[in-house]
Amino acid sequence: MTRPHLLMLLLLAGAIEPLLASNQTLDVNEIPQRYDEAQLWRIYNISEAMQRRVPVGQMLEQKFGGNIWKENSKFLDISIARDQLKAARSFLSAHRLDAQILSDNIQTMIDEELLEGIQATASQQGKRAKKATRSSMHWKDYHDLDTIYSFMREIRSKFPNIVRLYTIGQTAEGRDLKVLRISENPRENKKVWIDGGIHAREWISPATVTFILYQLMSNWENQPAHIRGLTWYIMPVMNPDGYEYSRTTNRLWRKNRSPSRQNQCFGVDLNRNFDIGWNGYGSSTNPCRDTYRGSSPASELETKAVAEFLAKRKYNLESYLTYHSYGQMIVYPWAYKAVKVKDSSILQRVGSLAAERIAQKTGTTYRAAVTHEVLGIAGGGSDDWSRAALGVKYVYTIELRDRGAYGFVLPPRYIKDTALEGWTVAETVAQAIGPSSSG
Numbered sequence: 001m002t003r004p005h006l007l008m009l010l011l012l013a014g015a016i017e018p019l020l021a022s023n024q025t026l027d028v029n030e031i032p033q034r035y036d037e038a039q040l041w042r043i044y045n046i047s048e049a050m051q052r053r054v055p056v057g058q059m060l061e062q063k064f065g066g067n068i069w070k071e072n073s074k075f076l077d078i079s080i081a082r083d084q085l086k087a088a089r090s091f092l093s094a095h096r097l098d099a100q101i102l103s104d105n106i107q108t109m110i111d112e113e114l115l116e117g118i119q120a121t122a123s124q125q126g127k128r129a130k131k132a133t134r135s136s137m138h139w140k141d142y143h144d145l146d147t148i149y150s151f152m153r154e155i156r157s158k159f160p161n162i163v164r165l166y167t168i169g170q171t172a173e174g175r176d177l178k179v180l181r182i183s184e185n186p187r188e189n190k191k192v193w194i195d196g197g198i199h200a201r202e203w204i205s206p207a208t209v210t211f212i213l214y215q216l217m218s219n220w221e222n223q224p225a226h227i228r229g230l231t232w233y234i235m236p237v238m239n240p241d242g243y244e245y246s247r248t249t250n251r252l253w254r255k256n257r258s259p260s261r262q263n264q265c266f267g268v269d270l271n272r273n274f275d276i277g278w279n280g281y282g283s284s285t286n287p288c289r290d291t292y293r294g295s296s297p298a299s300e301l302e303t304k305a306v307a308e309f310l311a312k313r314k315y316n317l318e319s320y321l322t323y324h325s326y327g328q329m330i331v332y333p334w335a336y337k338a339v340k341v342k343d344s345s346i347l348q349r350v351g352s353l354a355a356e357r358i359a360q361k362t363g364t365t366y367r368a369a370v371t372h373e374v375l376g377i378a379g380g381g382s383d384d385w386s387r388a389a390l391g392v393k394y395v396y397t398i399e400l401r402d403r404g405a406y407g408f409v410l411p412p413r414y415i416k417d418t419a420l421e422g423w424t425v426a427e428t429v430a431q432a433i434g435p436s437s438s439g
């Protein structure tokens with residue numbers, strides 16, 4: 001299908017708003033970002049010595065407008081715009097590096113993701129008319145914030161006795177930050193916190209967290225004691241401004257959308273903004289970079305709201321689960337320093353058990369490991385903070401699918417199985433915590 005046809009189809013489907021409504025002025029930040037013929041590269045064999053001399057990712061970002069997708073001890077995934085491909089390739093060969101092309105046209109991936117979702121939603125609507133259910137929620141496509149929040153409200157109204165819906169704060173652009181609590185005994189139950197969508201472009205994360213909510217509530221009465229006996233806090237979208245921006249304007253946006261006081265750039269990496277190892281490695285002091293840590297620890301409204309909400313509820317808080325993508329990993333502290341937590345053998349065992357169960361259920365390989373060993377050192381993460389500041393035991397960051405074939409732009413047909421993998425981790429951790437002594 002040629003691009004004009006695809007565009008027409010999307011317009012007909014009402015998927016794209018006309019660029020300029022008649023009563024609006026043009027804001028450069030609202031022009032949709034395109035990635036026509038931009039490529040996604042994987043670069044292996046960057047030695048540590050070389051990283052110290054020429055930080056490859058940083059150079060590709062600064063000199064060739066690259067956008068880092070993933071950086072770890074084994075490889076660097078980075079997207080390069082069409083008009084920089086040649087120069088970036090020369091830069092690599094001058095440093096005896098080679099790039100494997102994971103995608104030769106990122107815009108095509110984005111267009112196909114959108115189209116597949118629209119088609120899946122259309123067929124879903126046919127089914128729903130028959131079933132006459134109210135919610136427009138399903139897991140064949142990614143959803144906007146309104147749909148996710150409606151789904152949360154619907155859960156609350158269906159289970160008024162055990163579900164409470166909190167608005168724990170607002171974002172820089174004035175959107176609500178929402179958390180659901182599910183509990184039969186909030187005073188005595190042990191607690192689990194689950195969040196998604198810290199990073200805007202990782203759409204599979206809110207999709208997975210809403211699926212976990214659905215798994216819990218669609219069969220609550222028949223859930224085993226180790227699930228029903230817990231208090232569940234669920235925040236599907238920790239970064240609503242970034243999420244909406246990634247849906248309307250820049251599919252690959254990562255940070256929130258707070259304006260910088262230093263320059264024209266927007267956004268703080270919320271997962272570098274928590275008050276743990278904030279001044280350390282793995283984050284940037286430059287507001288224009290994707291890993292900008294913010295002007296101070298918890299400078300961001302989202303970070304502050306979550307930290308304050310959890311600090312008040314740290315009693316009995318047994319688990320902090322945060323869903324990200326991509327890489328298929330289940331990792332635990334520490335991330336901000338190259339040290340293991342003292343009970344790391346327990347965290348490794350439960351993480352490995354979750355990975356085994358995932359392999360049985362969907363055949364997908366996940367790896368359980370300590371964060372700094374597989375993802376490198378990074379300060380300011382919510383996971384480390386929950387352990388250091390609140391003493392939470394079962395702290396995991398789950399890097400969902402895939403391993404780089406689509407990266408953040410995971411086609412909607414993979415949502416269901418990936419979400420099931422995310423649920424399997426939550427289920428396994430709940431079992432490890434065990435039933436509350438209060439019953």
Ligand SMILES: [Zn+2]
Binds near residue numbers: 202
């Ligand atoms: Zn992430």
